[in-house]
Amino acid sequence: xxxxxxxxxxxxxxxxxxxxxxxxxxxxxxxxxxxxxxxxxxxxxxxxxxxxxxxxxxxxxxxxxxxxxxxxxxxxxxxxxxxxxxxxxxxxxxxxxxxxxxxxxxxxxxxxxxxxxxxxxxxxxxxxxxxxxxxxxxxxxxxxxxxxxxxxxxxxxxxxxxxxxxxxxxxxxxxxxxxxxxxxxxxxxxxxxxxxxxxxxxxxxxxxxxxxxxxxxxxxxxxxxxxxxxxxxxxxxxxxxxxxxxxxxxxxxxxxxxxxxxxxxxxxxxxxxxx
Numbered sequence: 001x002x003x004x005x006x007x008x009x010x011x012x013x014x015x016x017x018x019x020x021x022x023x024x025x026x027x028x029x030x031x032x033x034x035x036x037x038x039x040x041x042x043x044x045x046x047x048x049x050x051x052x053x054x055x056x057x058x059x060x061x062x063x064x065x066x067x068x069x070x071x072x073x074x075x076x077x078x079x080x081x082x083x084x085x086x087x088x089x090x091x092x093x094x095x096x097x098x099x100x101x102x103x104x105x106x107x108x109x110x111x112x113x114x115x116x117x118x119x120x121x122x123x124x125x126x127x128x129x130x131x132x133x134x135x136x137x138x139x140x141x142x143x144x145x146x147x148x149x150x151x152x153x154x155x156x157x158x159x160x161x162x163x164x165x166x167x168x169x170x171x172x173x174x175x176x177x178x179x180x181x182x183x184x185x186x187x188x189x190x191x192x193x194x195x196x197x198x199x200x201x202x203x204x205x206x207x208x209x210x211x212x213x214x215x216x217x218x219x220x221x222x223x224x225x226x227x228x229x230x231x232x233x234x235x236x237x238x239x240x241x242x243x244x245x246x247x248x249x250x251x252x253x254x255x256x257x258x259x260x261x262x263x264x265x266x267x268x269x270x271x272x273x274x275x
Contacts, residue, residue, distance in 0.1 A: 018149065020206055021144070021210065022206075024203060024207060025165040031134075031199055045265045061127065062253075074088065082213040084147075086211045089137040092132070092135070096130050096203075098133075102123070106126060111185070176191060
């Protein structure tokens with residue numbers, strides 16, 4: 001990661017700026033609920049598609065997770081047009097917006113024929129694009145949140161923004177559930193278009209102008225640039241405590257998100273809940 005402070009780090013904490021950054025997660029909640037909750041519920045419970053291929057597609061994002069390390073390193077070491085974070089975030093979220101129509105197209109084709117190769121190809125393309133976009137933008141966004149506050153308030157800023165994510169998950173889940181209580185292809189497309197427009201708008205506006213443009217690197221700054229990613233990762237991995245921590249973190253994350261494949265579909269089948 002980047003050094004603890006940077007030339008763009010503000011000297012005072014702004015609650016308004018932090019809350020604005022938190023609205024970024026309106027789009028995050030909308031997209032994740034649509035992709036990992038509603039889609040798999042409809043596929044398994046409504047269309048009767050076997051759970052294992054649906055689960056593998058949902059898990060694909062987590063199998064691609066090393067991309068987030070690379071993206072975080074790139075945003076530290078390779079600014080784009082004078083900004084370290086903003087353009088990486090926008091590029092990743094563009095991929096997520098671009099992927100969402102494939103979700104509706106796949107559902108339409110697989111609803112007619114569960115063995116349709118094009119339907120599965122569209123679903124696979126959606127999850128690859130969505131996963132790469134999410135992982136490419138996630139680390140730079142958190143780094144932007146950290147950079148937006150002075151050193152002593154960086155933990156507070158991240159806590160506020162991540163708490164807003166939890167709140168928006170609940171809010172958007174209820175809103176989408178009210179919107180489509182019974183599966184209907186036309187209504188599902190409405191959710192897709194709304195997520196693309198509203199979510200995409202917040203992904204753009206929440207970080208617009210937050211990051212200060214960096215000046216051209218001086219020789220001293222260039223000499224202090226981060227070492228190669230492989231060398232950095234190798235040095236970190238030599239610490240046994242770090243290895244144990246990431247093993248714990250991996251198991252905890254797996255346990256937390258394994259519910260994605262079963263919560264909504266089997267809520268429908270066991271408890272007879274509507275969408």
